[in-house]
Amino acid sequence: MNLSEKNFTRIFNFFLILIAVLMIFRKPCTLLIIVFSLFNLLFLKRLQFTKQSLLLAVCIASPLILEIVLFWKNDSFSDGLKSLEKDLSLLLFPVFILGNYQRVQFIKIVQYYSSVTTALLLFFFVRFFVFYPELVNKYLNGNDLWEMGYKFADTLGIHAPALNMHLAFVAICNLYFVFYSFSVNETLKIKTGRFIIFAGSFFFVLFVNTRMALFNALAGFVIVFFLEIFKKYNVLKVLITFSILFVVLSSLLYVFVQQNPYMKQKYSSVTFAYMDKIGKLDEIENPEVKVFNALVTRVSIWKSAWELSVKKLPFGVGSSDGKPELFKYYKETNQQFLAKYEFPTHNQFLDFLLKFGILGPVVVVLYIFTIGYLGYDLKNAIIISFFFLFFTSNLTDDFLIRFDGIAFSGLWFSIFGSFWLQQKITVDKVKPIL
Template sequence: MIVSERTYRFSYNAWLTILAVSIPFRIPATVLLILFAVYNLVFFNQLKFTRRRVFFMFLIAAPFILDLLFLWNNTSIAEGIKHGEKRLSLLLLPFFILSQNHRFNTVLILRYYALATTAILSLCLMRFAIIEPELFSKYLNGVDLWEMGYAFARSIKMHAPALNMHVAFVVVINFYFFKEALGQIRKTHVIWRLVFFLISVILLQYINTRLAIVNAFFGIILISLADVRKLKTKGLLKRLVIGVFGFALLSYGFVKIFPYSVEKFSEVTFAHLDKVGKLDSLENPEASAYNGLVTRLSIWKTSLDVALEHPVIGVGAADGKQAVINKFEATNQQFLAKYKFPVHNQFLDFWIKFGILGLLVVAVYIGLFAYIGFSSRQILCVFFFVLFLTANLVDDFLIRFDGIVFSALWLSIFTKNALDIKLDKA
């Protein structure tokens, strides 16, 4: 098929933006991912491979390659293949994106991704208020606030921590472009960017997962202080105050409406830390410990024991979760066994499944965001490193479709941009 170079570049930027926006919605995202692969195959003549590009393709695809290398280590080969299929996009996305022979408009992709995601999730929240008026009214009246964000996330078939990881990234992107607009474009544009930033903060607060809120706050400070050497003190303080004050003001208003947030961040999070590995001794662990740090610590303690029992080659991707559940049962931790908790730490999860090589691969994969971000001075890539690292310390997003595609897509885009920047300097 013959199209002009300009049309092809425009369509590719559009493809990447639409893919990024679709990720929270698994079925549309899966369909779009397949169509994206077909699109690249149709225009296969546009692909160009160099040693450096192939090297980074290999690094990004490393978790999927582990599935292939350790396929023999699964009790069921069929189940091992099924687990590997989840991570196939770690191969496809860098293969197609890094091999493109033209430069992407990364700034445009990021901006429209953030704007579209904010708008779509706002509509989803309005839809939630319409289809679940009793729940929405209950939350506004301060009843059962612990389930508020989770109920909204389930209404669009998402897991709240995963959804809020996306939203935290969107909040920081929106603030980045708002900051960039100050004093440079028309006031009406600045106001609109501020509005989208504030709406995304409201979404973040409504879903209300602790780590995402902390990460977004850190990201706002990071963006405010970026290029500090180029800024005058007055300009620096102006940006920092606007970002931090806006975020803090919305957070304060949210806490006034939903006071449970303070309890969630303090008492619930750090309650019963003396009960690590002994959750069944609590009278009602579902009510008092389900969302607390003590549950995570209990899971990690047991998971570490499993990893140390199979430190070199692990137990296989298909058998990792069951190995941890078996350990819950063997150590008489009935609460954890009942709910069949996953590991909730990607480093431990891959260590259990693939042995010490799995631990190394996770570190390299996540660390690649830091290397690309710092080496090419892409501040949003640096923030993504912080976001994805902290998220995977308390959860395991490389076993979830949204976490796999989310990270693979942005890592591929940021890496392609870094390679192009390096080429410009050559």
Template sequence: MLIASTLIFRKFSTICILIFVAFNLLTFNRLKYDRKKLIWWVIVAIPFLLDVLFLWNNDSLGAGLKSAEKRLSFIIFPTFLLGYYKAINFKWFLKLYGYIMVVIVFMAYGAYAYNYPEHVIKYYHGKHLWEMGYHFANFVGIHAPAFNLHMSFVSISCLYLLFAAGKRLQSKLISGLFLLLSLVIVMYINTRVAVVITLLGYGVVCFFELFKNKNIYKAVKISALLFSSVILIMVVFVKVFPYSVEKYTKGSFSDMEYVGNLDAVEHPEIRFFNKLVTRVSIWKSALELAEDNWIIGYGASDARNELVNYYKETDQQFLAKYEFPTHNQYIDFLLKFGVLGFIGVICFMFGMGYLGWQMKHPVVISFCLLFFISNLTDDFLIRYDGITFSALWFAIFANQYFYNTKITGYVEKD
């Protein structure tokens, strides 16, 4: 629980992971494995295994090992959670995780407001709203898209908990309150992909509840209340922060005629930095570079340097100046590991979706959609917060899958 709810604080969560590893090594004899579990262990560990498999393809062995070390979570969590001798209490875990995360983030925002009151006042008056969520995320010590990736999943989980709250009014009110608070956080950080994914995740949860719930009236009532609340929060947010309309329309999709030619405009960092045109220009360059070595790629530690060199060779000064990574995990793995890397990351992503579909669990399916879509415009498997986040939850989902005997027919052997 400490690991899951503190992933936005890298140093603290790393200490928690080390303690977790030490404890599990002391109780290693409690782990239980068979062939089926080993297959899923391999699927969860794919990003790390690709690093190991292509270790020879790096110019520096030390740099290659460092890249693999960053992805050790893909070994740690499946080893101990897939091999765990019983099922994790998923609903209880999800509830504590969601509530603790919301409390922690609001405490962090209180500290932020205390240290930077001038920024809070500035944003309230509609000034420099483009930096609003990013400045808060930098204060916490995490990249804003990664921060909002976590909060999007928290918000989706809170909606699921609202449906699962039962008949107790107190439980419903608490779940509803945390749902609204989590949505406020998502809107405040305000990264475009995360906001869209949050709404999509809400739709997935509502869809599953409407069709599986025997009490259709209850499901429809909660869905209608949720829809009204979301619309109200968004209307209020747009009224307070009108820049959001421009950010999601003109700010995102304009200037697409400059793809691959960003330097045609004077001071492109002012005009293009956070626009889709920049990412598409990066993807175009990365795919052109990948064509020359699509079989084995350029190596985990060398691919980015090769991409930056390609920016320079093609006279793309803006991209070269800021040394942009691919901002697309699928292209990133294609560039690093060739076609096998691309196939591997697709198998990793859809492995989560397969578990969710087999269990018919909206939270698992939502997580798969969240991580699959967010990695179309970013590369979270090169960052600590994305690596640990996906490795931990994928391993938890796999644990649930194996101990859900109604789905798998799985019986634990002595």
């Protein structure tokens, strides 16, 4: 097929932007990834790899490689294939993105992704008010505020913690472009627009209201602030900028908390209640009401997952048998509450330890911390913030077993890797090996 380099690059980057934006919608995004792969298969001759890009590709594909190496541990062949299928994007993205690393337009992709995703969430926020008035009226009257973010996420077909992980990254990117607009001297109109988009994206993080996402968004703001402001401006400008940012964020947070009093309970008494009942949740009266989303439940799950993992060393129980074996262990240890609701591990390191044994956490560390290395090496606030967000999110959840975590991280890992390759190697320095 005859397609000019300029048009190929334009279409290629449009695909990346669209996949990133639609990542919160599993079925459309899956279809788009397939179309993206077919498009690249038509232009296989354009792919070029170096030793560095191949090494990065192996790092990105490491969870898939681990699944293949330990496939024999699965009790069910068909269930093993289903588990393997989830990780296929970790092969497609590094091959087709890193193979075209010189064509990846990093800033442009992040800029369009963060702005369009914010606009898309605004559309679905308005839709929520129009099509779910009974829920809106209930929340406006202060009833069942704990479920608000989860119900909104359900209308999009995604789990609230996963949605808010995406939204936290969007908010961080939007703040980056607020500072970016000042560094490149954009017009006041554009600067104001970027600031409004940032404020809107942070509001959505508050609206969905999951604890780790809010923590990660605020941590990301600090990372962006220090890396983008301190290295460019004097102390006075830094203090002025920090003051303005602090006032804006505090005002948004104050207004939201005033309208959502449950938030005060959620981040204090609800989160840290009954910590003396770790592993003994059935001793709590009505645990569904009192500790369903509390830290004690997560720690009780982690305790069980650790105990079972130690028994199943060195190679674990297999990728398709992790959840069934954990649920069975709940029953064996007479933990009826955990068994009734079949809680997964909610920790990616423990999840892979249970499934793959000793190699599991090693691969998780390799996968996540390579992202951190790319950010550190480039001194890039967006990449470092993504690393911190994905690392901490996987301490309290297991996003490498879900499409919205696997494809999300695999896509951005490949984009970050391409940007790193652009900065670190040139055609003059490194001759492609393929």
